[in-house]
Amino acid sequence: MTEKQPHWLPDITHRPGPRYRAIAAALQDDIGSGALPIGAKLPTHRDLAWRLGVTVGTVTRAYAEAERSGLIGGEVGRGTFVRDPRPAEAPVDNTGIIDLSVNALAQHPNEERLRQALLGLASRNDLSGLMHYPPVNGSARHRQAGAAWIAQTTGLTVDPALVLPTAGGQNAMHLALAAITRPGDSLLVEQLSYPAVKPLAGLLDLRLVPVAMDDGGLLPDALEQAARAHGAHALYCMPRLHNPTTVTQGPDRRQAVMAVCRQAGIRVVEDDVYGFLADDPGPPPLAALDPERVLFLTSLSKNLMPGLRTGFLLCPPPLMDRMRTLLRATLLGVNPLGAELSAEFILSGAAMESAIQRRALVADRQAQARRLLPGAASDPACPHLWLPLPEPWRREDFARALLSRGVRVTPADAFAVARGDTPHAVRVCIGGVERVEVLEHGLRILANLLSEPAAMGESFV
Ligand SMILES: Cc1ncc(COP(=O)(O)O)c(C=O)c1O
Known part of the structure; x- marks a missing residue:
């Protein structure tokens, strides 16, 4: 990442609502318009707070919101930068989500x-x-x-x-x-x-x-x-x-x-x-x-x-x-x-010709996924796996815990047509992530979580 624009100072006076939202919205607009290019370094929380006349907490909240939307990311010891939103280049770190919830196939070919x-x-x-x-x-x-x-x-x-x-x-x-x-x-x-x-x-x-x-x-x-x-x-x-x-x-x-x-x-x-x-x-x-x-x-x-x-x-x-x-x-x-x-x-x-390439891509990725998730239902031609969760995991808790580690999958509820009898399982899509090493990383996170004791649901009192 290059340090292109360390002195970003938005005009938030005309923006309505809480100040942190106004800053987050200004960030989004300036990134969208290219005024803040990919890789641009953002001012420190303290510096921006001082220059805008708001509290440091307000800037921290604004940056956190933009980070959640995937617009910016922090690098320990270096600062906060505008991220590249293109999935092919998405960094595999604790700010990038590896999305295994969408049944699309990588576009390159x-x-x-x-x-x-x-x-x-x-x-x-x-x-x-x-x-x-x-x-x-x-x-x-x-x-x-x-x-x-x-x-x-x-x-x-x-x-x-x-x-x-x-x-x-x-x-x-x-x-x-x-x-x-x-x-x-x-x-x-x-x-x-x-x-x-x-x-x-x-x-x-x-x-x-x-x-x-x-x-x-x-x-x-x-x-x-x-x-x-x-x-x-x-x-x-x-x-x-x-x-x-x-x-x-x-x-x-x-x-x-x-x-x-x-x-x-x-x-x-x-x-x-x-x-x-x-x-x-x-x-x-x-x-x-x-x-x-x-x-x-x-x-x-x-x-x-x-x-x-x-x-x-x-x-x-x-x-x-x-x-x-x-x-x-x-x-x-x-x-x-x-x-x-x-x-x-x-x-x-x-x-x-494309179908033949797609088949090869899916077959390779299925082989890779089955090595890491031997308990999943799969088919060498299928762009997803169906993963029944071991007791005592509950599908929603599992999907939430996994997302907090940067990997998104789809819990069975999305596919259930009626209430009740929904299995504790998740769908894992393997075709959409562009880079195979990113997929591997996501699947490893998933396999690791499976091997850990289940997290307690959020509301238990
Ligand atoms: C089973 C199934 N049918 C239909 C569709 C929709 O197809 P299309 O994207 O061509 O509209 C999808 C898309 O995910 C699908 O999974």
């Missing part, structure tokens, strides 16, 4: 691909054609790209006319659930599920009904009972590389689940956003077992980059009319520029 694709796009002479309103169900080329991506990642040959480009997996979930439910309906979901299904159910006015799982995934008997007890006709599930438990359902389980769905008249939304990470396609997707009943969704977010906002939804023919109405009422077609970039990535083979 695709920056160059994006640059080349953008240059290619910019030099085309049909650009204005891309800027009209697209067909609501996507252009033929974008649907064809979606069908190709589904075929490359599942082995399933599908009719491009049934593939809808969407604004990411999340939008595909919304469209699929809106197509198969009515307000007030019950929606069956695995008892631990992707957290964003909860706000989506709230938006669509659906009652979430958890269905028990074992280490082979969704339990067909429990599905049948839950459907009967709640009169439910819709299921959202992740048969491959389940988030958060990592489970991939075997072929028999899939057959049994679909047999229940057929018998009970249940339509299924099959979420496969992590499926591309599996080396071989594995058992046929639910959509292959019953194409009239299953809406299959995938996305490029975890493979290429989430900012592309590209997903694909494979829609059964009987639902196509309703889907077009939904698309017309909401999305009015995906952004053609983004869709074109995605199509280029898929049809040129770049998306699959």
